[in-house]
Amino acid sequence: MTVVGAFCVSVNREVCINSRMPGKCATCAEICPHGVYALDAYTGEMRIRNYNACVGCRICAEFCPEDAIRINPAESEYIARYPWTLATIEEIHYKAQTGEYLLRGFGTQQPTPHFDTITVxxxxxxxxxxxxxxxxxxxxxxxxxxxxxxxxxxxxxxxxxxxxxxxxxxxxxxxxxxxxxxxxxxxxxxxxxxxxxxxxxxxxxxxxxxxxxxxxxxxxxxxxxxxxxxxxxxxxxxxxxxxxxxxxxxxxxxxxxxxxxxxxxxxxxxxxxxxxxxxxxxxxxxxxxxxxxxxxxxxxxxxxxxxxxxxxxxxxxxxxxxxxxxxxxxxxxxxxxxxxxxxxxxxxxxxxxxxxxxxxxxxxxxxxxxxxxxxxxxxxxxxxxxxxxxxxxxxxxxxxxxxxxxxxxxxxxxxxxxxxxYACQKGNCPYGITSQKPEMRSRLDPxxxxxxxxxxxxxxxxxxxxxxxxxxxxxxxxxxxxxxxxxxxxxxxxxxxxxxxxxxxxxxxxxxxxxxxxxxxxx
Amino acid sequence: MTVINAKAKDLKTISNKLKENLNEEPIEVTNASHLHGLVAGLKHGEVIIQGNAGDYFGVLNAGATIRVTGDSGNYTADNMTSGTIIVDGNAGYGAGQYCYDGSVIIYGDAGDFTATMNKGAVIIVAGNVGDETGTYMLDGDLVVVGDAGENFANFLIRGNVYIGGKWKSLGHNTRVEELTQGDIEKLSGYFQTYDIKADPTKFTKIVAASEKPFYK
CATH class of the missing domain: 3.20.20.70 (Aldolase class I)
Structure with missing residues (x-):
């Protein structure tokens, strides 16, 4: 499947260093291997040159010193990347870094045969x-x-x-x-x-x-x-x-x-x-x-x-x-x-x-x-x-x-x-339902x-x-x-x-x- | 002494009789080896089973003193929270599992998975124990005077395991530790109380290597 045009690249210009001070930062342009960003050598301004070139690797977002970049699939992640969705990629990265499998709370996350395809x-x-x-x-x-x-x-x-x-x-x-x-x-x-x-x-x-x-x-x-x-x-x-x-x-x-x-x-x-x-x-x-x-x-x-x-x-x-x-x-x-x-x-x-x-x-x-x-x-x-x-x-x-x-x-x-x-296991439930912390529990009036x-x-x-x-x-x-x-x-x-x-x-x-x-x- | 003959009787009948006569101590029950779950959940009283007992003997004991003069089946003293259970003979598989408190004394041998998930009871086996004894023990004392099988004290979390003989293999998350004077005095007290001939200074003590061995 082609990845041309599969991702939306957005830059928050309010926090982007280059937007405020052209020439001071061009990390995204330097790090992107796909030519999405371009640095104007004369003005020092960074701009997005080719949205279609983005493959969704998100390396620019990771390196951006101000966390100003967001990369989102133009279509559902399941259309754009399935089976290598961002969640799957992150899961593999996590395992590679920690050697641990994922734990989480609540139930199944993806479509499963259920009551919705039954009518009364x-x-x-x-x-x-x-x-x-x-x-x-x-x-x-x-x-x-x-x-x-x-x-x-x-x-x-x-x-x-x-x-x-x-x-x-x-x-x-x-x-x-x-x-x-x-x-x-x-x-x-x-x-x-x-x-x-x-x-x-x-x-x-x-x-x-x-x-x-x-x-x-x-x-x-x-x-x-x-x-x-x-x-x-x-x-x-x-x-x-x-x-x-x-x-x-x-x-x-x-x-x-x-x-x-x-x-x-x-x-x-x-x-x-x-x-x-x-x-x-x-x-x-x-x-x-x-x-x-x-x-x-x-x-x-x-x-x-x-x-x-x-x-x-x-x-x-x-x-x-x-x-x-x-x-x-x-x-x-x-x-x-x-x-x-x-x-x-x-x-x-x-x-x-x-x-x-x-x-x-x-x-x-x-x-x-x-x-x-x-x-x-x-x-x-x-x-x-x-x-x-x-x-x-x-x-x-x-x-x-x-x-x-x-x-x-x-x-x-x-x-x-x-x-x-899906994070019940962490014990930080802000509604006091699955947390044992007094400050969280106090939010739940029985x-x-x-x-x-x-x-x-x-x-x-x-x-x-x-x-x-x-x-x-x-x-x-x-x-x-x-x-x-x-x-x-x-x-x-x-x-x-x-x-x-x-x-x-x-x-x-x-x-x-x-x-x-x-x-x-x-x- | 009240004597209840359990021959050909069902659990409900004998259990009701036990409860009716609980204040007339001690109660003796005969011919009860076919009954599983006998003397369950009693909060007081003294019961003697003459001969052998079935499975789940003394389950959920909550304060009674119970003795079986022969062998007991599987899961003796299961989930006891208080009281004393004494087996003069051998105990089957899984004696003293899930106990919170009280004492279990087995004068003969005990089977595999003895004292699994013990959470605070004193469990003493004067003979040998089978494999996986003391699995996932969370508290309490387990004393084995004889030998143990494979995977002894596997995934021990807390509590003390003492053994007078040898083990075939030690389980995960275990560490051998020197006996302290307190340990020796405690073991001496157990042996004196229950008339067990053993030298406490010859015992080996096993404790947990970590209280949190599963997830970081």
Whole structure:
């Protein structure tokens, strides 16, 4: 591909030395090997002689003593340079200089098969008539653990805050999530970094630790995560919530454990986690205390025992082999299974893992649902879709594909004020969400931000309600894939949804999802 | 003494009986080797398992004193936060993992990955230990009177590892250090308390080379 005319060269004349004092500086003209700049030998003025000659090497910008030069692609970087985009070039330079791979926070950055190429099918005359969003009721409640434990979760809305640990998030952010959950009747989750004490009462709607002053109705739930690092885990910890979630993996870095870099391990976090201040807290990628599925089954059994058989047991999976993984969780006695797709986020992960490992969220759902159906437990063992869920539209689509509820992780951070800088791991979050620095944390008011989170959830719930009712349903439990169409071949191929216009699934999906047994030697 | 016969009973039944009788110390449980996760999460009391115990014996112990007179299965004393667990025989794979506090004493041998991610407990093995023992230990004391296998104390972060015998190979991020008088007195105290015949002055001490070995 030619690079002629591919880049825009701009010089800030206000700071350029040559502009102010001709002849005093001609660094750009001297350093540019492509003849973009020219120095007038008589006046000493530097000018851009040939924009088209710029190849985007940016050597002039690097050498400019006043940082006055900017080189930008005339077209998208992906058209001008792909696959050697500026980001790729900088990444290679970084590795060459440091010998280190890139770490970053948040989720995938590039276009990934997602919910956007799925459309909702409204109801008209040939299908059950639409319901009136303004004057009729719509059931959005989800119950987890009915018949298997003494205290099932009754989520008022089909949403959860997925696991985000204390450490990855600030204490204030954890408190805000708890308050948001309390105001909307949904569940928040400790994550694997131990318990912030305030989560216990705030998530249930109480403003005091004695549970005497209820500030927020209806009150929500607290899910306690049990994971591979076992940070801050004890019998009391397990009994401080309303459910226990066994973490197997997560969307942003399936097959890896947790990464909390030393810069975020403050005295308070070190105390909870039982590690030295400033040391990296790296959760193992697997349970050291599980070698077989039978072990995991025994683990579920003792978790039920330690919690006196009161609470549901949930599993959280990364996006790997959804059919087999979900089937295994069912065998293990899960009451609910979260499956976190490729688009899922994190506080810190190797860039290549977040970017390139795992199955897209929309492709995880059909095999996961099929596993539940094949075991006769679809809608009984609840399926929670995670990974890039942004609004009620994504939530509706996930639920129509067979999920019972969805989680808003990255979206929750954004609702708290995050601007998605992908640098959560550095601990400098200016909004106090992922920072442990007091000056940053002080910017996050848990009550105010808790209200923002509740507003976000209420808005998304209304969106789900609109879509459910215009599709002819009064309950999210009645949603099905018939309420959706894929808008391109790729999406139809990944999901098995009917292709819009063709109104049938692609031929290889006509009999639905067919599990492919993993051969023993592949395991 | 309350005696509970666990023969052909399930975990829930025996666990409920244990909790009901917890104040009548000690409680003796017989025929319990088929139960995994037995005596989990107790905050007080004294329990004796006559014979062998299954996997996850004493998991999440939060203060009870528990003894098994025979062997225990895999993952003994998993994630203990307080109390004492004593195994008169051998322990299987992964004893004393993820413990925060309390003491685990194994008079026989212990398997691979013993004391992995120990965060503060005292774990004493009077016999030998398998490979990868003390992996990613974050605090506490690990005392091995006999020999250790490969990758001993791999990626040690903090805490003290003492060994009376030899190891096949030492793990990453480890450093051998001279015993101090304090170490010798501490080991003497352990051996006296738990009636273990060993000379503390003959032990080798292993500590972490760095508290931050993974990322700069």
């Amino acid at each position: 099918v409204p109801s008209q005359i040939a299908s059950p008539e639409p319901r009136d969003k303004y004057r009729e009721a719509c059931d959005l409640e989800v119950v987890i653990g009915e018949g298997t434990c003494e205290k099932p979760l009754h989520l008022k809305l089909p949403f959860v805050w997925p696991a985000m640990s204390f450490g990855a998030l600030s204490k204030e952010a954890k408190m805000a999530l708890a308050i948001g959950a309390a105001q909307t009747g949904i569940a928040t989750n400790t994550g694997e970094g131990g318990l912030v004490d305030e989560e216990m009462w705030l998530s249930r709607g109480y403003i005091d630790e004695d549970f005497t002053k209820k500030e927020w109705e209806p009150g929500g739930y607290l899910i306690i995560q049990w994971s591979t690092g076992r940070w801050g885990v004890s019998t009391d910890y397990l009994n401080s919530g309303d459910a226990v979630e066994v973490k197997i993996g997560q969307g942003a870095k399936p097959g890896m454990g947790g990464h909390l870099l030393g810069s975020k391990v403050t005295e308070e976090i070190a105390k909870v986690r039982g590690i030295p201040v400033g040391s990296d807290a790296l959760s193992p990628c697997r349970y050291y205390d599980v070698q077989t599925l039978e072990d995991m089954k025994n683990m579920v059994e003792f978790l039920r025992d330690v919690t006196n058989y009161q609470y549901p047991i949930l599993f959280k999976l990364g996006p790997s082999r959804p059919y087999d993984d979900v089937a295994a969780c069912i065998e293990l006695g899960a009451d609910a299974i979260s499956i976190d797709g490729l688009v899922g986020g994190t506080g810190c992960s190797p860039d290549i893992v977040t970017q390139g490992v795992g199955i897209p969220t929309i492709a995880c759902l059909p095999p996961a649902v099929q596993a539940l159906k094949d075991h006769g437990v679809h809608r009984k063992v609840k399926l929670i879709a995670l990974g890039g869920i942004r609004n009620g539209l994504d939530a509706f689509k996930a639920m129509a594909m067979g999920a019972d509820a969805v989680g808003f992780g990255s979206a929750a951070e954004i609702a708290m004020g995050c601007r998605v800088c 009550i105010e931000v808790g209200q923002q989170l509740a507003n976000f959830i209420h808005a998304c719930a209304e969106e789900v309600k609109i879509l459910t009712m215009l599709s002819g349903h009064n309950s999210i439990a009645d949603l099905s894939t018939e309420d959706l169409r894929a808008m391109d071949m790729n999406t139809a191929a990944l999901t098995g949804l009917k292709l819009a216009g063709y109104d049938r699934p692609l031929s290889f999906w006509e009999e639905g999802y067919k599990p492919v047994a993993i051969k023993a030697n592949e395991k």
